[in-house]
Amino acid sequence: MKIAAFDLSLRAPGFMAGANGPQVMKVPKFDGAELLNWFYTTFVQGINGFGLVIFENYSFGSKFSREPLAELGGVARLACFQNGIPYVAIAPTTAKKYATGSGKATKDEMLSSAIKRSGFDITNNNAADAWWLYQMGAAHYGLPDAVEMPKENRKSLEKIQWPDLEGK
Numbered sequence: 001m002k003i004a005a006f007d008l009s010l011r012a013p014g015f016m017a018g019a020n021g022p023q024v025m026k027v028p029k030f031d032g033a034e035l036l037n038w039f040y041t042t043f044v045q046g047i048n049g050f051g052l053v054i055f056e057n058y059s060f061g062s063k064f065s066r067e068p069l070a071e072l073g074g075v076a077r078l079a080c081f082q083n084g085i086p087y088v089a090i091a092p093t094t095a096k097k098y099a100t101g102s103g104k105a106t107k108d109e110m111l112s113s114a115i116k117r118s119g120f121d122i123t124n125n126n127a128a129d130a131w132w133l134y135q136m137g138a139a140h141y142g143l144p145d146a147v148e149m150p151k152e153n154r155k156s157l158e159k160i161q162w163p164d165l166e167g168k
Contacts, residue, residue, distance in 0.1 A: 001165060004047055005054040007129035008072050010035070014130030015046065015103040018145070022134075031140045035068075036075050043079045051165060052141075053080050056135045057089035070074035071110040086163035090133055098149065099132045117147050141165065 007014035016022040030038050047053050052127050055076055058069065073089070080087040093103035099113050107125040114128035115121070115126075138146035140157050 001051040001143070002049065003052045003054060003134055003141070003143070004042075004050040004136035005130045005137065006046075006076065006147075007056050007126040007133065008069070008076060009126050010068055010072060012124065012126050014124065014126030014128070016127070016130040016134040017031055021118070022122055022124075022131040024127050026089055028164045036071055039072060040074060040075045040079055043076055044083060047079060047083060047085050050085060052137060052163065053087040054087055054137045055058060055087065056095060057091050057130060068159045085165055086165065088137070088160060088162060090136060094156050094159050095129065095132050095136065098136055098153050101150070124132070136160070 002018065004015070004017045006016075011027050013025045013027070014022055015025055016041060027035075027040070028038060030037055034066075053076075055073075058066075060072075077089075080101065096105040097103040098104065100109050102109075105113075109129040110132065111122060111125050114131045115157075118131055120131070122131065135147055136157060139149065139154065140160070140162050
C-alpha cells in the first residue's frame with residue numbers, strides 16, 4: 001500500500017510519500033480561486049496511484065486566517081473523494097503527541113524530533129509534519145518503513161478513525 005501525507009499550507013505545503021523523504025511543494029503566487037484551482041490540480045496529480053492520503057486536520061487555534069485554510073482542506077477532501085482515494089485528517093495535537101509525547105509540542109520540537117528519527121536533513125516545519133503524518137499511517141498499517149516509537153506515543157494512533165483499506 002502506498003501512502004501520501006500532506007501538511008496543508010497556502011504557501012509551503014509539506015509532502016511525504018516513501019523513500020524520497022519529505023519535501024516542500026513550490027506554490028505559485030496565486031490567490032483566491034486561482035490558488036485553489038492550482039492546489040486542486042496539483043493535489044490530484046500528487047495523489048494519483050496512492051491507496052491512502054493523510055493530511056493534518058484544521059488547526060482551530062491557529063493565528064492564521066481560517067477561511068483560506070478551510071478552503072484548502074475542502075479542496076484536499078474533494079480531490080480525494082472524486083478520485084476514490086480514502087483519506088484521513090489527523091488533529092495537530094494527535095500528531096504532536098505521536099511525534100514528541102506532548103500534544104502541546106512546538107513546530108520546532110516537531111522538526112527536531114523528525115530530524116532525530118528520520119535520518120533525513122529536514123529543514124522545513126511543514127515537511128517535518130508531513131513526515132510525521134506519513135509515519136503515523138505507516139505505523140498503523142504496519143508498513144516496513146515505520147520508525148519505532150515508544151508505546152506511550154503509539155497510543156495516539158488509537159484516537160484516529162483509520163479507513164479500512166482491505167484490498168487496497
